[in-house]
Amino acid sequence: MKHAAKSVLLVILVLLMAGCWDRMEIEERATILGLSIDLHDEETSDEPINHPNSDNIPTSEIGMVKITAQLAVPGQIPLGPSQGGGGGGPEDTVWVVKAIGHSMDDAISNLQQQLGSTLFLGHLKIIIISKEVAEKGIKEISDYIKRHPEIRRDTWLLVNGKMAEETLKIAPKLERVPVLYLSGMLDNAIKMGKFPKGKVGEFWVGLENLGQDGYLPYITVEEKEHIQISGLAYFKDMKMVGNLEPYQIAYFNGITEQNPGGSKALVKLSEDESVMFQSTVRKSKIKATLKDGRPHIKVNLKVIGNIVEKRNMTIDSQEVSQKIEKITEGLIKEQCEQLIKETQEKQSDIFGFGEYVRGSLRSYWDTEVRTAEKWREVYKNLSVDVETQVEIKEAGIRSK
Amino acid sequence: MREPRQITASQTMMSIFNSMIGISILGLPRIASEHVNSGAVLVTIIGLGIMMIGMGIMTLLGYRFPKTSFIQFSKQIIGKKLSFLFGLFILVFFILLIGFITREFSFMLSSFLYPDTPMIVLVGAMLIIVAIATRNDITTISYIHFFYFPFLLIPLLLLIVLALENVDIRYVKPFLGNGNTFSDFLQGGLTIAAFPFVHIGIFLLTVLTPHTHSPKNAIRGSLLGGLFSSLLIILTLFVTIGVFGSMEAKSPLWPLYVLTRMVQLPLELLERLDILFLGIWVLSAFTTILSGYLIIIYTGSQLFNLKSHRVLSYIALPLVFGAAMYPQNIFHLFELIELVGKWGLIITMIYPLFLLFIALIRKKGKVMK
Missing domain, CATH: 3.30.300.210 (Nutrient germinant receptor protein C, domain 3)
Known part of the structure; x- marks a missing residue:
């Protein structure tokens, strides 16, 4: 009798502890590797997904935002060194999608609406904001990134001189995934002593400390083909006020x-x-x-x-x-x-x-x-x- | 059934260490810097100093009454009725406290690892495992702590060493913080002394002392355990504030966990250590909740004159579970933990001091040499 009770308990425990609620196959995930944030200037509204379609919708302090995401296509990203030949270019390994919204999460939800699989930000490597966004203030974007449990502090936050989304469209020859190329480039620049440690974690420390201000890497896209580190964007409180030359x-x-x-x-x-x-x-x-x-x-x-x-x-x-x-x-x-x-x-x-x-x-x-x-x-x-x-x-x- | 008395000093020490290193220290840097910004290290030293006094009182009581448990000797000191009333307070207090820390732990798990798993399951799974573990006798439970000790100590030391290179000494200065008054430090110190791990650490002594090899072992083990865990807590706090600065340490709910997500092994052996560390925090939460649960059922069994604490292992489960599910959200939970923790100071500090005082006056128990 005692044994029977014990075995029943064990079976219940197995059911409880298997963690099936959060089972998620890798194919069901839309892994975002890179994210870019631009201003959306036209007055066209977004899809009414989180709000009714009217003029009286609260909009973030910088206005309407346009989000471009680089998604990893499951099964297309080779593990380890690529075997040469046969492999396609970045067009095959990643997918670039866009959405606009009244705020960060509104735009992300609109993005989700276009996709069949659940967005996953745990592997996010890079967030690129355009200079316009940085100059208008990144208070809300920063809050969103900090609040999201999946986004890590060792993500790169970059300022692009012009349109941020351009950065996600370039196709470097050296790496299959453009975003990985870019983050590798920045990591390497630190190792070569050409760039200060400046991931989003360090940026927040500078931002929050009373006697310090934040700085972010400043990049430009050259000829729509390669990316160049072209200085350091420095902030006064939440707003970018200038940039250093390389x-x-x-x-x-x-x-x-x-x-x-x-x-x-x-x-x-x-x-x-x-x-x-x-x-x-x-x-x-x-x-x-x-x-x-x-x-x-x-x-x-x-x-x-x-x-x-x-x-x-x-x-x-x-x-x-x-x-x-x-x-x-x-x-x-x-x-x-x-x-x-x-x-x-x-x-x-x-x-x-x-x-x-x-x-x-x-x-x-x-x-x-x-x-x-x-x-x-x-x-x-x-x-x-x-x-x-x-x-x-x-x-x-x-x-x- | 008679319980064997064979817990050694080192086992006492490890049990206290495992019980104190738990989920609450993840949020400690936030609360310390909220009170006194960069004086966080000092305020923690004050808070842990108060805790050491509490441990000292409990150890002295244990030394005077080496063979009897807390509830039994409080009966001897202040009489049956009053001691029963206080015993009930202790019981209710720990049921609430253990429920709350289980909930905090489940909150953390659900935000980082299991977003879709119902809270009931996270809380329930942990409490059921703990309840099963407390079916063992106290010596065996101290062996469980003995076994887990290196799994907690080594990663924690590793974390401190890895984070140390990122510490900016500017951020921990000035030692007194900016614009703080004496009362800020006093309030901050009391808030830290009201942390759940402090109460559990102190009251665990009442469970362990009657089962230690000799009273001397108990004293040595408890003092060593208290000092050693305090030292590690202060070190982890130091690196957290040193890396984030006191302003940034205020913004995440669990700054120390955020720190563990940031550290990387040299040579990039593993890109991410956080899953590994999350496992460590689960272990640390388990050992803390185990000790707390043991305090509940041991005190309960003594209070109601039961043969063994095992009787209550499953009976206490719904009560603790109820306490865990009561808070509505994380803010409500944090408010409740602080409120209950502060009232708990009466139970874990003032009441034992009062007992010791009366015992000295009425010359009860073994007279000290």
Whole structure:
């Protein structure tokens, strides 16, 4: 009798614990790999799916949004290295679909309405927003991404200079899936030291912190064929206010101590002499002090690197190397100051100097600053000193 | 049936560790930074300090009355009627608390893993497994904790080590937080001391002490367990705040879980660790709920003079289940946990202190050397 009761219980448990409710075959899922968000300018309304068709529908602060999604076609994406021959191009492996809506989720639901299988965002790699969207503000988009349990913090959020949807249409030759190519490109740029760590998780940290602002990768599509990292979009609160040029990323990486190094700088020594300097290691010490009742930031930047190219000169002695170091120091100092000044004008503290002030000058922060808005005011006229030091370690395998 | 007395100090320690590392520490960084922003580490130290005092009181009581259980010696100290009344309070309090943490755990599972599975099934499955596990005697349950200990400790250490490289020391500064007053810290500390794991950790001692090898083992095990789990909780909090900053730590419901979703093994051995870690959190929830459930049925059996705690294993099930299904949504649940947790401080801190005080005055129990 006792055994019978036990076996009945076991059978019930098996039924309960099999988790059949959430069984989902991979073919039933429409896996979104990449998502792009554009503004929809025409006044045509969307399909009345979540709301009646009338003029009085709440619309997100940026207006109507157009969402383009790159879906993985089940069974078409090869696992492991592609075997060459036979395989089709990106047209076969992915599918690009579009929808418009009054808000993020409205657009996503409209997208779902067109598809036979359930949308799945767990493998989302990239979200691309157009510059227009970024400039109008990403508060609601950011909230949606953060709220969605399937979307991860290591998703890339990118700003495209023009239309975001273009990015999803390009067909690179190196990878079957365009979005994977793009995310691989960004990951690689970080490894080569050309780009700061800036996935959506890091962006949110910068956005939420009181003494810091967020930045996102800024890309452009060249000739509808390839994608180029063309700078860094920086934000003031929730709105994009400008973008850095690609060469400025090197100095940004220096100040925020992003390692490994790797970015290069063409250093002009005299009218017809120049060298190409490539950083390998960056060390940056930032200190916040109080000077005459106002905060003062001191940046001590040390860059260790190599010479990879030269023009019209011989590099054969410590003396020459020291001369190059001196001039490079001057260049880096000048560029860093320029960069800081530019962000100060736009009131976007992407370096997080405010966090140093908040951390080290607690009483100043508590009496004078307290809020992010106030910090941006202070940041505008913040005095920043940049000290640079350059060390040349190698100059290739030539003796002169 | 007589229960054997053979729990060792290390088993006591591991049991306390497993009971304290549970679902509530996932939300701890959020609540700590809500109270005192970047002073989160300090406020947690304060909260856990209060907990250590509670554990100290309980250990002293256990040392004075090594052979009797909590309910029995409270009868000796303050008489039958009053101790029965307080015993009932303890029972109701833990039934609510265990129900609520089971619900919180199920909420987490349903939002990340099983969106379509009914809540009843998630809650029910966990509680049934726990109820079956409590059919064992207390020594065996401490062996269960002994077995699971490395499965919780190693991933947690791994998490701390992996996340450590992303810690930005700016975010944990200033240690006192910005614009905080003393009362902010006091309130924050009390809120943290009212966390479910604190109550479970303290009251688990009342179950374990009568079954430990010797009172000395009990003292050593409980103090070590309390300190060790506190240390790990503070470390996990430190890395969470250090990676997110106190402002961002406020925004997810379970910041520590979000952190575990972010960490990656070096060399990209596995692209995603979150499913692995979700398994660890399920284990940690199981061990915590197991201890809590054991407290309910053990206290219940002592209160109603039953032969063994096993009798109540299934009887308590509908009660805890009812408590778990009561909250309407996650906000309601969090409010209830905080409310019940704060009132619970009377039961787990003030009542034992009161007992100890009376025992000292009336010279009951073994006199300390």
